[in-house]
Amino acid sequence: MTLAAATNENLAHISNVLIYSSMAVYTLAFFAHIAEWVFGSRSKVGRTAAALTGAGSAAAPSVAVRVKQAGGTAVLDRPKVITRSAAGTRDVPDGPGAAGGTEKGDLYGRIAVSLTVLAFLVEAGGVVARAMSVQRAPWGNMYEFSITFSTVAVGAYLGFLLARKNVRWMGLLLVTTVLLDLGIATTWLYTDSDQLVPALHSYWLWIHVSTAIFCGAVFYLGAVGTLLYLFRDSYENKLARGVKPGSFATSVLERLPAAASLDKFSYRINAAVFPLWTFTIIAGAIWAGDAWGRYWGWDPKEVWSFITWVAYACYLHARATAGWKGRKAATLALIAFGCWLFNYYGVNIFVTGKHSYAGV
Amino acid sequence: MSTTETEEQRDGGDAQDGKDLGAAGAQLSTAPREELTGGPSLSVVGWVRWFWRQLTSMRVALILLFLLSLGAIPGSLIPQNSVDELKVRTFKETHTTVSPIYEKLQFFDVYSSVWFSAIYILLFVSLIGCIVPRSWQFVGQLRGRPPGAPGRLTRLPAYTTWRTHTEPEQVREAALAMLKKRRFRAHTVGDAVAAEKGYLREAGNLVFHIALIVMLVAFAAGQLFKSEGGKLIVEGDGFSNTLTQYDDFRSGSLFRTDNLVPFTFKLDRFTGTYEKSGPQRGTPRTFEAGVTYSQGGGPDKKSVIQVNKPLVIDGTKVYLLSHGYAPVVTVRDGRGKVVFNGAVPLLPIDNNITSTGAIKVMDGYRDKDGKKDQLGFQAFFVPTFGGAGKGTMFSQFPGLEFPVIALTGYHGSLGVNAGLPQNVYQLDTAKMTQFKDAKGQILKARLLPGEKMTLPGGAGSITFEKEVKEWASFQISQQPGNGWALTGAIAAIAGLVGSLFIQRRRVWVRAVTGEDGVTVVEMAGLGRSESPKLPEELGDLALTLNAEAPTAPDSSDVPAEGAEK
Ligand code: HEM
Numbered sequence: 001m002t003l004a005a006a007t008n009e010n011l012a013h014i015s016n017v018l019i020y021s022s023m024a025v026y027t028l029a030f031f032a033h034i035a036e037w038v039f040g041s042r043s044k045v046g047r048t049a050a051a052l053t054g055a056g057s058a059a060a061p062s063v064a065v066r067v068k069q070a071g072g073t074a075v076l077d078r079p080k081v082i083t084r085s086a087a088g089t090r091d092v093p094d095g096p097g098a099a100g101g102t103e104k105g106d107l108y109g110r111i112a113v114s115l116t117v118l119a120f121l122v123e124a125g126g127v128v129a130r131a132m133s134v135q136r137a138p139w140g141n142m143y144e145f146s147i148t149f150s151t152v153a154v155g156a157y158l159g160f161l162l163a164r165k166n167v168r169w170m171g172l173l174l175v176t177t178v179l180l181d182l183g184i185a186t187t188w189l190y191t192d193s194d195q196l197v198p199a200l201h202s203y204w205l206w207i208h209v210s211t212a213i214f215c216g217a218v219f220y221l222g223a224v225g226t227l228l229y230l231f232r233d234s235y236e237n238k239l240a241r242g243v244k245p246g247s248f249a250t251s252v253l254e255r256l257p258a259a260a261s262l263d264k265f266s267y268r269i270n271a272a273v274f275p276l277w278t279f280t281i282i283a284g285a286i287w288a289g290d291a292w293g294r295y296w297g298w299d300p301k302e303v304w305s306f307i308t309w310v311a312y313a314c315y316l317h318a319r320a321t322a323g324w325k326g327r328k329a330a331t332l333a334l335i336a337f338g339c340w341l342f343n344y345y346g347v348n349i350f351v352t353g354k355h356s357y358a359g360v
Numbered sequence: 361m362s363t364t365e366t367e368e369q370r371d372g373g374d375a376q377d378g379k380d381l382g383a384a385g386a387q388l389s390t391a392p393r394e395e396l397t398g399g400p401s402l403s404v405v406g407w408v409r410w411f412w413r414q415l416t417s418m419r420v421a422l423i424l425l426f427l428l429s430l431g432a433i434p435g436s437l438i439p440q441n442s443v444d445e446l447k448v449r450t451f452k453e454t455h456t457t458v459s460p461i462y463e464k465l466q467f468f469d470v471y472s473s474v475w476f477s478a479i480y481i482l483l484f485v486s487l488i489g490c491i492v493p494r495s496w497q498f499v500g501q502l503r504g505r506p507p508g509a510p511g512r513l514t515r516l517p518a519y520t521t522w523r524t525h526t527e528p529e530q531v532r533e534a535a536l537a538m539l540k541k542r543r544f545r546a547h548t549v550g551d552a553v554a555a556e557k558g559y560l561r562e563a564g565n566l567v568f569h570i571a572l573i574v575m576l577v578a579f580a581a582g583q584l585f586k587s588e589g590g591k592l593i594v595e596g597d598g599f600s601n602t603l604t605q606y607d608d609f610r611s612g613s614l615f616r617t618d619n620l621v622p623f624t625f626k627l628d629r630f631t632g633t634y635e636k637s638g639p640q641r642g643t644p645r646t647f648e649a650g651v652t653y654s655q656g657g658g659p660d661k662k663s664v665i666q667v668n669k670p671l672v673i674d675g676t677k678v679y680l681l682s683h684g685y686a687p688v689v690t691v692r693d694g695r696g697k698v699v700f701n702g703a704v705p706l707l708p709i710d711n712n713i714t715s716t717g718a719i720k721v722m723d724g725y726r727d728k729d730g731k732k733d734q735l736g737f738q739a740f741f742v743p744t745f746g747g748a749g750k751g752t753m754f755s756q757f758p759g760l761e762f763p764v765i766a767l768t769g770y771h772g773s774l775g776v777n778a779g780l781p782q783n784v785y786q787l788d789t790a791k792m793t794q795f796k797d798a799k800g801q802i803l804k805a806r807l808l809p810g811e812k813m814t815l816p817g818g819a820g821s822i823t824f825e826k827e828v829k830e831w832a833s834f835q836i837s838q839q840p841g842n843g844w845a846l847t848g849a850i851a852a853i854a855g856l857v858g859s860l861f862i863q864r865r866r867v868w869v870r871a872v873t874g875e876d877g878v879t880v881v882e883m884a885g886l887g888r889s890e891s892p893k894l895p896e897e898l899g900d901l902a903l904t905l906n907a908e909a910p911t912a913p914d915s916s917d918v919p920a921e922g923a924e925k
Contacts (some may be wrong), residue, residue: 081520082898202668275856282849291668293679298471303436310429311484314422320391322417
């Protein structure tokens, strides 16, 4: 009946140009981050080594208590909230970040972040142009998934920065993988802009696929945190045992946040995304119920979503189980993200099932 | 991230922390304790108890979860009978060495295999064994009151103190009022106020795990009571929901025929549109089946069924599965009498809907001698032919632009009387003779709409009428328990959100008169895990309380650790 309007070649072209431009800007951001790390490594901040041994000062974060008095606000002696780490964790302060406290490093870091913002805007424009060219949600094949995926990951990262969370340490790794993702998308996964087959015509596409991409992108940030946690943790372990790590490892790892902070960061992300991932799977089941006449049919995509879900549940359980906290739980988190990745690349490309929209 | 700095001395050591907190730190969650249980005692009861304790421990739950995800993997890489039997058969033919092993390991039916079932059944037994005691424990915690303040509040993860001229009793009263106003469960024990908040975390966690059980039960019930069948309908024809009308039918083991919802529907019109140009020419764009239905003899209603939009009638869903063409043909005998006239549904064999099928004239036909005989035609149909004079009998486009039908004819026995079920789309030519033309060549013809193929020797003719209908096939399924599964799913998400986003925490406020007669106020907080929110919240509470019990102006020295009782 209604033939959806033909794809707009012009907009599709604009989208491609924007995606390539964003890659160029990400590349600049990549070099700026490299400069940040290099300048940071030259700093001689007498930073962590001393602090790592636990001789930090007791400057507790204070909460301003203002006592209102008639005629103005006088600040009296405030009650200070003193915090203690939970039993069994090291008292190690966070590293100073890639710039290592150097002004030059910090400048390049800021330039990198600004470039990332610009690249993000350009890339987001590319995704929107693509959506307009096909007049639907831009999630019909792997090329479109991939460009949306990195846009969301960078968006979430910038969101954290905007909320004044300490996440700049992941900038270099994130930009590198975004370039990798876009490279794969534009070379191997590229698909001409096109409309959808009838099976994909549903508002569940918006709900299910958007949450799936969002979950994956944010799980990715969690996985970056977990990976760095594993490195930083073994570095701290070595220091605690009195072993001297290699100078490159020291230079890089001492600038990262403390293992406990990284662990907490990735736990929060994984825990926050897990309910949404649960929702994604349920929404997918409802859609499958409408589109294919069964809610759950152990299609490869469904199987791997389930495996990913169970793996994350495993991780959450591990954190509540004595003897599994810390490194073992972190390994489970990485396995869980590995399952997500396989579900994306592996199942879409190598395994045939009902979800064969790879377009490659 | 964490900007928290930590207190410098950690003299007591970790082991002491637990002792210091005593009851105050206990039971902040209902997670089973990971105790180092020794081996089982030798009696049978001892063994059973040991086994049960192992099964319901977090550690075993963790292992079972891991096994569940591991066990699901082979099913995604090896073809499954439940998904595609044909693929399993081809796999077995090409992989002759591993197939017997896979067969033994039930790798072609992973999700109904003994071992996979064992994993999830154990997991759910473990889950129930874990949930029941936890629920009781939680009810107990709800009935009881938050435990009193530990001896040394300085040991807690967040701590603050100040001196004030307000009387200790007044401070405690103010603290109690403040905490209650902030919806803490609070009461005064001895010289301190004890308060707790965030019970929803535990409740959410229990709800989540119970919801998992509900979903599993609903799913199992659905499998037992479900029914599912297919029906191919040509435009203009109808269907009524009784067992005999289905082309194929499957049902769960507890399904009974009278569970079928009574309704009828008629396929008025099927519409398929396709991309007309560009590289994606031929890609489907819309599929719609316009139907008229009536429930239990009620009034007729119109509806449109699309691929993603099944028609739901009292819990039964009618899905649009596939479609194809049904050319209308007329068969006449030697004297011109019409012996068959109707639309013949043909099955597509490629994406451009090149279709094949059979036309069977079972009775009413008499040959030129007036003897009873049967006719059969093999039909090949393309909705869009390559072009006049050129092109093979493979369709160039799925839409109906240049329909051509190719026919060859047979006469003899169709074999339909042998009592064996027969495929309506295939001709069994074992007992039939193919028509030959005058030169002894096999008689075949490509017909355009309106054209006729005459059978030799006055055997009659077959006409491709100027009408091609479409057919659509539907899946009609009903599965009770979906409502429960959905309720369970929603409860699971809600529970999960509660469980993961809510912090359960305790706050104590102690107010005692110090040696110099000035009141010392101490506040401390304890959460399930470290959270930057806890110190923030404590600071917030301290700020509020401080307004009611202002800091004594002369307090230059912070009280030493031992200032409490
Ligand atoms: C069907 C399999 C199961 C799944 C999918 C599952 C999933 C989850 C998830 C996602 C959480 C995280 C919520 C949170 O951290 O608060 C959780 C927590 C928990 N689960 Fe399970 N679970 C399962 C079976 C079990 C079993 C068999 C037990 C009993 C041993 C159990 C005991 C717990 C406990 C005590 C917590 C709370 C941990 C905490 O307080 O951090 N679960 N579960």
